[in-house]
Amino acid sequence: MEKQITRFTSWLKKQNAAFFFSILFILFSLYFLITSFDYPYHTKFGIGPGFFPRWVSILAVITGILYLISSVTREKFSFEDAFPGAKGIGNVLLVVASIVLFIVIAPYTGFVIAGSLMLFSIFIKQYTLSKSIIYAILITVICFLIFKKAFSVPLPVNAWGF
Amino acid sequence: MIESLGSLMQGLAVAISPMNILYCFIGCAVGMLVGVLPGIGPTEATALLIPLTYGMSPVSAIIMLCGIYYGGMYGGTITSVLINTPGEAASVVTCLDGYPLAKQGRAGVALKVAAYGSFVGGILSIFGLVLLAPPLADWALKFGPSEMFALLVFGMCMVVGLMGKSMIRGLVSIFIGLLLALVGMDTVSGAVRFTLGSNQLVGGLSIVTICMGLFGLSEILVGMENLSQTNKVSSVASSKLRKEEWGPTVGSIIRGSFLGFFMGLIPGTSSAIPALISYSMEKRLSKHPEKFGTGIPEGVAGPETANNSYVGGAMIPLFTLGIPCSPTIAILMGAFMLHGLTPGPTLFIENPIVVWGTIASMFVGNIILLIMNVPLANVWAKVAQIPNKMLYPVVLIVAILGAYTVSNSMFEVGIMLVCGVIGYLLKKLDIPMAPIALVFVLSEMMERSILQSIKINKGLSGLYNSPICMTLLIISVIILIVSLFAEYSNKKSRFLTSDDE
Numbered sequence: 316m317e318k319q320i321t322r323f324t325s326w327l328k329k330q331n332a333a334f335f336f337s338i339l340f341i342l343f344s345l346y347f348l349i350t351s352f353d354y355p356y357h358t359k360f361g362i363g364p365g366f367f368p369r370w371v372s373i374l375a376v377i378t379g380i381l382y383l384i385s386s387v388t389r390e391k392f393s394f395e396d397a398f399p400g401a402k403g404i405g406n407v408l409l410v411v412a413s414i415v416l417f418i419v420i421a422p423y424t425g426f427v428i429a430g431s432l433m434l435f436s437i438f439i440k441q442y443t444l445s446k447s448i449i450y451a452i453l454i455t456v457i458c459f460l461i462f463k464k465a466f467s468v469p470l471p472v473n474a475w476g477f
Numbered sequence: 478m479i480e481s482l483g484s485l486m487q488g489l490a491v492a493i494s495p496m497n498i499l500y501c502f503i504g505c506a507v508g509m510l511v512g513v514l515p516g517i518g519p520t521e522a523t524a525l526l527i528p529l530t531y532g533m534s535p536v537s538a539i540i541m542l543c544g545i546y547y548g549g550m551y552g553g554t555i556t557s558v559l560i561n562t563p564g565e566a567a568s569v570v571t572c573l574d575g576y577p578l579a580k581q582g583r584a585g586v587a588l589k590v591a592a593y594g595s596f597v598g599g600i601l602s603i604f605g606l607v608l609l610a611p612p613l614a615d616w617a618l619k620f621g622p623s624e625m626f627a628l629l630v631f632g633m634c635m636v637v638g639l640m641g642k643s644m645i646r647g648l649v650s651i652f653i654g655l656l657l658a659l660v661g662m663d664t665v666s667g668a669v670r671f672t673l674g675s676n677q678l679v680g681g682l683s684i685v686t687i688c689m690g691l692f693g694l695s696e697i698l699v700g701m702e703n704l705s706q707t708n709k710v711s712s713v714a715s716s717k718l719r720k721e722e723w724g725p726t727v728g729s730i731i732r733g734s735f736l737g738f739f740m741g742l743i744p745g746t747s748s749a750i751p752a753l754i755s756y757s758m759e760k761r762l763s764k765h766p767e768k769f770g771t772g773i774p775e776g777v778a779g780p781e782t783a784n785n786s787y788v789g790g791a792m793i794p795l796f797t798l799g800i801p802c803s804p805t806i807a808i809l810m811g812a813f814m815l816h817g818l819t820p821g822p823t824l825f826i827e828n829p830i831v832v833w834g835t836i837a838s839m840f841v842g843n844i845i846l847l848i849m850n851v852p853l854a855n856v857w858a859k860v861a862q863i864p865n866k867m868l869y870p871v872v873l874i875v876a877i878l879g880a881y882t883v884s885n886s887m888f889e890v891g892i893m894l895v896c897g898v899i900g901y902l903l904k905k906l907d908i909p910m911a912p913i914a915l916v917f918v919l920s921e922m923m924e925r926s927i928l929q930s931i932k933i934n935k936g937l938s939g940l941y942n943s944p945i946c947m948t949l950l951i952i953s954v955i956i957l958i959v960s961l962f963a964e965y966s967n968k969k970s971r972f973l974t975s976d977d978e
Binding site: 333336344347354358363364368374378381382390399404407409410411415417418421422430437450455458462466468470 | 643646668874878927
C-alpha cells in the first residue's frame with residue numbers, strides 16, 4: 316500500500332497541473348451550459364433567463380478548450396513546480412481541515428470551543444502544548460467578545476452562552 | 478467647477494462631523510495596519526469590515542471603508558523601508574531604494590519623502606476627482622443600455638489585456654467570475670438559476686465572501702506553507718533631505734501625482750503598476766540613473782506618490798460609471814450596494830451627500846495618515862514583526878468571523894473555504910484572481926444592459942448603430958489583438974497583477 320502511494324505521488328509530481336485544472340474548468344463550464352437549457356431562451360416578454368447563461372457558458376467552454384490546448388503546448392505547470400513539498404502541503408491541508416472541523420462543530424459546541432479547537436490544531440505544530448492552549452483560547456475569547464458583545468453579531472453559542 | 482467646489486464644501490461639512498472623523502480614523506488606522514502586515518491587504522480588510530458597517534449610515538460606512546483603501550498605501554511603505562518587506566504590492570518598488578536608504582541610516586528621509594509624496598499625490602488626485610467626476614457623470618447619463626454594455630465589454634478587455642502574463646489565463650479568470658455571478662435569482666426575470674436546489678443560494682453568492690476566500694484565505698494558505706520568517710527592523714534615524722536632493726525629489730512627486738491619477742482611470746490596472754512605471758520613468762529622466770537602487774530619495778518619492786495618487790483616479794470610474802478598477806474598489810462597490818446605493822452617474826444626483834462627503838473625507842484621511850505615518854513609524858514597524866505563525870491563525874479566525882457575519886450563517890464560511898481553496902489553486906497556476914472579483918460585480922449590469930438593448934432595438938442593432946458603442950467595441954478588439962500579439966512576441970510588459978493589492 317505504502318509503495319503504491321509513493322509511486323502515485325512521484326507520478327503526480329510530474330503531471331501537468333494546468334492540464335488538470337483546464338479539465339476541471341471545462342467540466343465547471345459544461346455544468347453551467349447544460350443547466351442553462353433548463354431556463355427558457357425566449358419568453359413572451361422577450362429574451363428569457365436562459366439567454367445570457369447559455370452564451371456565457373458556451374464562451375467559457377471554448378476558453379477552457381483553448382486553455383487545455385495551451386496547457387499542453389505553452390503553459391505547462393508541473394505539480395512539483397507549482398506546489399510546495401509534503402511539509403508545506405501538510406500545513407495547508409491542516410488549515411483546511413481545521414476550518415471544516417470548525418464549520419461542523421460550531422453549531423453544537425458554540426463559537427468559543429470550536430474556534431479554540433481550530434486554532435489549537437494549527438498552533439500545536441508551532442508552539443508548546445501549554446502555549447498553544449493559552450493562545451488558542453485567548454484569541455478566540457477576544458474575538459468572541461469583540462464580535463458578540465461590541466458588534467452584536469449572533470455568533471453560535473452553546474447552552475452556557477459561549 | 479464652482480458648483481463642484483460648492484458641493485465639496487457641503488461634503489466637507491459632512492466629513493468633519495465628529496463621528497465621521499472617528500470612522501475615517503478607524504478606516505485609516507486599519508488600512509495602515511493591513512498595509513504594514515504582510516499577508517493581509519486592503520482588499521481583505523475592506524471585505525472583512527463591510528458586515529460591521531450594516532448599522533452605520535451609508536456615508537459613514539463608505540468613509541471608513543475608503544480609509545482602509547488609501548491607508549493601506551501609506552502603511553506598505555513603512556515595512557518596505559524598515560524591513561525590506563512590502564506590506565502590499567504597490568510598495569514592492571519602494572524596497573529598491575527605501576531599504577538601502579535605511580541601511581545608510583537615512584530611514585527617516587525615506588519615510589518622510591514617502592509620506593509627503595503620498596500626501597501630495599493623494600490630495601492632487603482628489604482635486605482631479607472633484608474636477609473630472611461631475612462632467613464625466615453628466616456625460617455618462619447619456620449612456621443607454623447598448624453603450625453601457627459596450628463600456629463593460631471594454632472594461633473587461635482592459636482587464637484581460639493588462640492583468641497577468643497570459644491572456645488565456647486572464648480569460649479563464651473572467652469566465653469564472655461571470656459563471657459564479659449567474660448563481661441566484663436573475664434580477665431581470667426573477668428566475669432562480671444554478672442554485673443546486675439550495676435555498677441559501679437563491680440570493681446569489683456574496684462578493685464579500687468570494688473576496689475573503691479568493692484573496693484572504695488563499696493568502697493564509699500560501700503563508701502557512703512556510704512559517705519560519707523573521708524580520709529585522711532598521712531604526713528610523715532622523716535625517717534631513719540634502720540640498721541637492723530637493724529638486725529631483727519634488728519633480729518626481731509632481732510627475733508621480735499625474736501618472737498615478739491617470740493610471741487610476743484605466744480599468745484593470747493596479748496601484749502597483751503606476752509605482753513601477755514611475756520608478757522606471759524617474760530612472761530614465763535622472764541625470765544619474767546608476768544611483769537608482771543604491772538608496773536615493775527620488776526612487777522612493779515617485780512610486781509612493783504614484784500609488785497614492787492612483788486611489789483618487791480609481792474612484793472616478795466607480796463614482797461616474799459604476800465600474801470598479803481594482804478588487805478593492807469592486808468590494809467598495811459591493812458596500813455601496815449593500816447600503817442601498819447604486820454607483821454610477823445617478824449617484825451624484827440621488828446621493829450627493831454620500832459622494833461629496835466621501836470625497837471630502839479623503840482630504841481629512843490624508844491629513845490623519847500624514848500625522849500617523851512618520852512619528853509612529855517605529856510603532857508600525859514593531860507590528861510588522863509579529864511572527865507569521867501567530868499572524869496567520871489570527872487573520873484566519875477574523876476572516877471566518879467576517880464571512881459568518883455576511884448572513885450570520887456557517888454556509889458563508891463554507892463558501893469562503895471553497896473560494897479560498899480555489900484561490901490557492903489559481904495562485905499556484907499563476908491565474909490572476911482580480912478579474913474574478915471585477916467581473917463578478919459587473920456581470921449583473923452586463924446581463925441587464927444587453928437584454929434591455931436587445932428588447933429596445935429588437936435585436937443587436939443597438940450595438941452597431943451607436944457611434945459610442947462601435948468605438949468602444951472596436952477599441953476592445955484592438956486591445957485584445959495587441960495584447961495577444963505582444964504576448965506571442967514576448968514583448969508584453971510584465972506588470973504586477975493586482976491580486977496582491
